[in-house]
Amino acid sequence: MRIVVDLTRCQSYGQCVFLAPKVFRFHGEEVLEYNSAPDDQVREQVRWAAAVCPVQAILLDYLDEQPEAVSQPERGGGKV
Ligand code: SF4
Known part of the structure; x- marks a missing residue:
């Protein structure tokens, strides 16, 4: 997962900081910082x-996430 915050839109309401404090935080009073x-x-x-x-x-x-590997059914074995 990757995050981009449009800081021109952000109004520093802080809901993201409250809900995900390990990811979002305020630097100073209004500047939002985040882990992308x-x-x-x-x-x-x-x-x-x-x-x-x-x-x-x-x-x-x-x-950035890999789709889960789709397991292929194994073919019946044995030598030909
Ligand atoms: S602080 Fe977070 S929740 Fe508030 S406007 Fe900015 S990005 Fe949105």
């Missing part, structure tokens, strides 16, 4: 933070 590539353990918190941001400034993408 958070651990999977906080993934759900980040999704909630993005959902509740009043100005929808938090954008998420999942391009």
Whole structure:
């Protein structure tokens, strides 16, 4: 998961800081800082933070994640 916050939209409401404090924090009183590539353990918190941001400034993408390997059925063995 990667995060981009549109800081021109962010109004420093702080909901993201409250919901995902390991990812978002304020530097000073109003400048939002964030980890753009958070651990999977906080993934759900980040999704909630993005959902509740009043100005929808938090954008998420999942391009850095590998699709789960699709297991191929094993073929019946034996020598030919
Ligand atoms: S919830 Fe949205 S507006 Fe509020 S601090 Fe976070 S990014 Fe900014």
